[in-house]
Amino acid sequence: MTNNLYTKDLNIWFGSKHVLKGIDIEFPEKKVTALIGPSGCGKSTLLRSFNRMHDLVPDARIEGTVSIDGQNIYEKGISVTDIRKRIGMVFQKANPFPKSIQENIAYGLKLNNLDASPAVIQKALEEVYLWDEVKDDLKKPATRLSGGQQQRLCIARAVALRPDVILMDEPCSALDPVSTLKIEELIHQLKEQYTIVIVTHNMQQAQRVADKTIFMYLGEVKEEGATYDIFNNPQHEITKNYISGHFG
Numbered sequence: 600m601t602n603n604l605y606t607k608d609l610n611i612w613f614g615s616k617h618v619l620k621g622i623d624i625e626f627p628e629k630k631v632t633a634l635i636g637p638s639g640c641g642k643s644t645l646l647r648s649f650n651r652m653h654d655l656v657p658d659a660r661i662e663g664t665v666s667i668d669g670q671n672i673y674e675k676g677i678s679v680t681d682i683r684k685r686i687g688m689v690f691q692k693a694n695p696f697p698k699s700i701q702e703n704i705a706y707g708l709k710l711n712n713l714d715a716s717p718a719v720i721q722k723a724l725e726e727v728y729l730w731d732e733v734k735d736d737l738k739k740p741a742t743r744l745s746g747g748q749q750q751r752l753c754i755a756r757a758v759a760l761r762p763d764v765i766l767m768d769e770p771c772s773a774l775d776p777v778s779t780l781k782i783e784e785l786i787h788q789l790k791e792q793y794t795i796v797i798v799t800h801n802m803q804q805a806q807r808v809a810d811k812t813i814f815m816y817l818g819e820v821k822e823e824g825a826t827y828d829i830f831n832n833p834q835h836e837i838t839k840n841y842i843s844g845h846f847g
């Protein structure tokens with residue numbers, strides 16, 4: 600059985616607005632896939648659908664399949680907590696809980712009845728290269744960390760649950776260039792263990808981090824392929840115009 604993430608004829612509406620139209624895509628395992636496209640084309644809506652973030656949006660309607668490990672995450676009776684354990688999410692703005700650094704990691708572990716021992720917390724912080732920076736401050740509020748450190752803590756929080764997939768919605772857009780570089784290096788390391796899907800407006804970033812790139816336009820997938828090919832040999836005029844910065 601494969602734990603590949605894929606969608607089949609995925610359609611999403613908000614009220615009468617048809618926001619995602621017949622999305623059929625596959626995310627290669629233990630690779631980074633970038634979702635790019637102009638503002639409002641549906642990148643975040645797609646990303647959020649992968650861990651059922653639209654469940655609480657009253658006028659959202661979802662049809663089609665989002666499959667992980669051969670299982671449709673929208674099937675009746677599936678545990679959303681379990682889905683979110685397997686498909687973690689990191690947001691645009693770091694959102695640590697108003698708790699200590701160690702409690703930020705322990706919280707999700709306890710919620711999922713997993714080992715939340717100091718050794719497990721240390722390992723998660725080491726994986727995001729934060730341990731050395733915070734090991735003497737584990738009981739201090741996470742909100743005292745810098746923006747980049749907070750974002751790495753949020754990634755550690757996701758990693759601690761040993762997910763199959765990590766979703767990242769513009770994870771560097773609020774960060775300075777040095778912190779951005781650290782997150783990009785971290786993404787390179789993390790893909791050895793996790794499938795990563797990243798939404799980014801930054802074309803250089805997509806080229807630096809992504810193995811595969813998907814260009815979306817008006818709620819549809821216009822073009823997809825190896826990142827090098829999308830940026831060096833786009834098949835559609837609209838992709839070419841977008842990646843060369845003619846609109847966005």
Ligand SMILES: Nc1ncnc2c1ncn2[C@@H]1O[C@H](COP(=O)(O)OP(=O)(O)OP(=O)(O)O)[C@@H](O)[C@H]1O
Pocket residue numbers: 613618636637638639640641642643644645656
């Ligand atoms: N909860 C919601 N209710 C109604 N409409 C929504 C909702 N969320 C998103 N939309 C609409 O869906 C469309 C796609 O939005 P989405 O945020 O997915 O685009 P995006 O490509 O991620 O844009 P950006 O790059 O600006 O973040 C937009 O027209 C947006 O207004």
